[in-house]
Amino acid sequence: MLSYEGIFFEADMVDLIHSLETEKLARVNDEIHCTFKYHPTTDEIFNDIVGRTFEVYLIGYGNDGQNSGFEILFPDELKDYYINYDEQNPTVLKTPHITASLAEGAKASNTKNLNFKPLEKPVKLVGRFGYWIKGENEEYLSYEPYSKGKTR
Secondary structure, three states: OEEEEEEEOOOHHHHHHHHOOOOOOOEEOOOOEEEEEEOOOHHHOOOOOOOOEEEEEEEEEEEOOOEEEEEEEOOHHHOOOOOOEOOOOOOOEOOOEEEEEEOOOOOHHHHHHOOOEEEEEEEEEEEEEEEEEEOOOOEEEEOOOOOOOOOO
16 A cells, blocks of 8 residues: 655765754654655556656754654645645645654654744755555555555
8 A cells, every 4th residue: 555655865865864953863764755645545646756856955944852854845846746735724735844853752743843943055855756655564665656556
């Protein structure tokens, strides 16, 4: 099952993100990403951009002792794909963000509530649009087109 889709960051980009944290919390987020849609419907699966690389910018940082994360800005070509609406107000998009680290017991989903302070200057990141797949016995990142019921 496709759990969520978004821009994923790997290797040097993850190191860069962590180097910019003012305070790294106890748990480092396993998969650094910006969620574009959690549990997308068939019409919300974007196979036309999966696997493509995009430049995005870190523009703000927040840390409340539970969540540490960054606000991101992405290019105009991605704006129609970002459909991560707030559960309490389904007409309002969540602030695009990534979770860098968490306190023990904290939830990554609460990073959206941080008060992001602008960075001195934007920091460019390169990531790929992909899917986080959750099967019965495995979880993995895929940069391949998705079809319902697909597993590795």
